[in-house]
Amino acid sequence: MTRLGLLILAILLVAACEQEMNEQPKYEVYETADLFPDGIVNQKPQPGTIALGDLERRAALDERPPLTPALLQRGRERFDIYCAPCHGAAGYGDGMIARRGFPDPPSYHTDRLRARPARYFVQVITQGVGDMYSYATRVEPADRWAIAAYIKALQLSQRVKADRLPPDVKPAAAPASPTDGEDGP
Numbered sequence: 001m002t003r004l005g006l007l008i009l010a011i012l013l014v015a016a017c018e019q020e021m022n023e024q025p026k027y028e029v030y031e032t033a034d035l036f037p038d039g040i041v042n043q044k045p046q047p048g049t050i051a052l053g054d055l056e057r058r059a060a061l062d063e064r065p066p067l068t069p070a071l072l073q074r075g076r077e078r079f080d081i082y083c084a085p086c087h088g089a090a091g092y093g094d095g096m097i098a099r100r101g102f103p104d105p106p107s108y109h110t111d112r113l114r115a116r117p118a119r120y121f122v123q124v125i126t127q128g129v130g131d132m133y134s135y136a137t138r139v140e141p142a143d144r145w146a147i148a149a150y151i152k153a154l155q156l157s158q159r160v161k162a163d164r165l166p167p168d169v170k171p172a173a174a175p176a177s178p179t180d181g182e183d184g185p
Helices: 003-022 054-062 069-082 118-127 141-157
Strands: none
Touching (some): 054 141, 069 141
């Protein structure tokens, strides 16, 4: 047999195997079956079942990562995507969604939220609170920590007195006013 003949035979055998796999007996999700005592194919997981990747996600939620410039940069990127539309770029609760009629989210610069640790913001992102729904399926655990770190940095940035700023970022107004460090806009 020639090489071309062997090649054609191999292709036909592979195609035949593929067809058999497609036609194997199987149950569809909402079908009934005598295989199970309750006759339902779509069975609930056994108690104690852990989804693939859950242990790693839980560990990432429990372990606070070290504060680094890279973590803050990642937090800012994720904040701009997931949080700024409602909370605003500076975290005052004046985002585009709030300006379009949705309930105003709280400002991160209230005394109540300034006093909260970063873990609180991770928990809120994970579980949701008030009108905010859970972002657990949208934001990875490591990114939740990055966002929380960025929120804490935002809170600090809004309370810095002008005389403590580096020369290249000092505002044009020379003397610091008595309201420097007060809540914003």
